[in-house]
Amino acid sequence: MASPRRARVETREDKAQMSTAGGSDLALQQQLLDTFVEFADTLVEDFDVVDFLSRLTKRVVELDLAAEAGILLANSSGGLRLMAASHERSQLLELLQVEVREGPCQDTFDTGAQVVVADLEAEQERWPTFGARALELGFRSVVAVPLRLRGDVLGGLNLFSTQAGDMDHVQRSVVQAIADVVTISLIQYRELEHSQSVAAQLQHALSSRVTIEQAKGVLAEQLKVSPDEAFVLLRDYARSTNRKIAAAATGVVEGTISAQDTVRQEGKQ
Numbered sequence: 001m002a003s004p005r006r007a008r009v010e011t012r013e014d015k016a017q018m019s020t021a022g023g024s025d026l027a028l029q030q031q032l033l034d035t036f037v038e039f040a041d042t043l044v045e046d047f048d049v050v051d052f053l054s055r056l057t058k059r060v061v062e063l064d065l066a067a068e069a070g071i072l073l074a075n076s077s078g079g080l081r082l083m084a085a086s087h088e089r090s091q092l093l094e095l096l097q098v099e100v101r102e103g104p105c106q107d108t109f110d111t112g113a114q115v116v117v118a119d120l121e122a123e124q125e126r127w128p129t130f131g132a133r134a135l136e137l138g139f140r141s142v143v144a145v146p147l148r149l150r151g152d153v154l155g156g157l158n159l160f161s162t163q164a165g166d167m168d169h170v171q172r173s174v175v176q177a178i179a180d181v182v183t184i185s186l187i188q189y190r191e192l193e194h195s196q197s198v199a200a201q202l203q204h205a206l207s208s209r210v211t212i213e214q215a216k217g218v219l220a221e222q223l224k225v226s227p228d229e230a231f232v233l234l235r236d237y238a239r240s241t242n243r244k245i246a247a248a249a250t251g252v253v254e255g256t257i258s259a260q261d262t263v264r265q266e267g268k269q
Contacts, residue, residue, distance in 0.1 A: 048244045049189045050208055051235060053084035056182060061086050065171060066159035067139070070094040071182065072105045073147075073155035080109060080155065083209055088227055089137045090160055096133055103130035104144035105156040112153045115144040118166040140164040145179040147186065154186055208246035215249035222259040237262040 057069040068090035072080040080098050085091035097103035104115040104127075117123050118141050124131040134142065141161045147154040157179050167175065212234070219230035237257070238248040251257030 048238075048246075049185070050084070050212060051238070051245050052185055053182065054231070054235070054245075056178070057084045057086040057090075060157075060159065060175075060178060063174070065167075065175060065178075066143075067162045068160045070105075070158045070160075071147075071155060072097065072109070072158070073186075074109065074153070080105065081209070083155065089139075090158070091227075093130070093134055093137065093139070093160065094158065096130060100129050102127045104142050105158050108144040108146045108156040109153050112146050112148060112151075114146065115142075116166060117142050119164045121164070134160070138162055141166070143167060143175065145175055147179055147183045149183055149187060154183060157182060208249070211246060211253060212249040215252035218252050219259050219262060223263065233262040 053071050057071060060066055060069040068085070068087045070085040070090040070093070071083045072094055073083045075081045079101075082091065082094045082098060085094055093103070094105070097105050104117065108115045117126070120131050120134055120140055120142060124135070139160045139162055141164050143159040143161075145157045145159075147156060157175070159175065212231075215234055216227050216230040219225065219233055220227050223230070223233070225233070234248055234252065235245055237243075238245045241248070243251075248257060252259070252262070
């Protein structure tokens with residue numbers, strides 16, 4: 001006769017692990033709630049789309065959904081252009097995708113479907129140029145999520161990881177929710193601009209990004225800081241002086257705002 005199975009006694013270590021896991025879940029939920037509340041507050045009349053998308057890529061990294069992130073949007077001619085990137089490495093990869101028209105964001109833009117590559121090394125032939133450069137920069141996997149408005153694809157959100165592997169279903173749901181927030185924000189931007197087509201509505205923002213990159217270069221050169229640090233200075237200066245980032249960037253490029261102005265303004269905050 002088989003002996004009865006003993007019930008497993010729950011130890012204090014088990015309870016501690018469950019408490020830790022539960023606490024982590026609650027912390028993630030709170031972070032997500034804070035993120036969506038923050039971004040909902042940005043959808044106002046003076047909505048700055050460049051600042052919004054830049055902060056969103058940073059928040060994706062803070063939520064531990066990726067090592068780095070970027071956003072490409074379609075311009076009026078139907079091509080993709082860089083809109084935001086969390087770091088310089090991801091910016092380089094996004095610009096490469098734009099240049100060679102190859103990579104996960106190009107594919108997600110063309111198909112309107114998510115693109116997931118859990119091991120870039122194993123799928124190098126898929127994107128020979130992009131894949132080689134991504135591996136060289138230290139990335140091992142990538143996820144691209146389309147930004148869709150009904151049947152139109154506005155662009156893509158790209159998540160770069162330094163480890164091989166796929167996301168779990170919870171992470172996928174979170175990423176999709178963030179992509180939806182991006183899409184809603186772009187629709188809001190369209191409504192505020194009162195334009196006639198999605199491509200035309202976003203063209204001004206795309207052009208602004210070029211000016212911002214020029215301003216980052218000016219600040220980085222004059223202040224001897226990294227491009228990421230230059231962007232933070234530019235963004236904080238714009239916020240503290242109630243300007244849009246594009247307006248502040250234009251001032252830096254045209255010389256009406258000096259590099260030292262951005263440093264002095266930071267010290268006042």
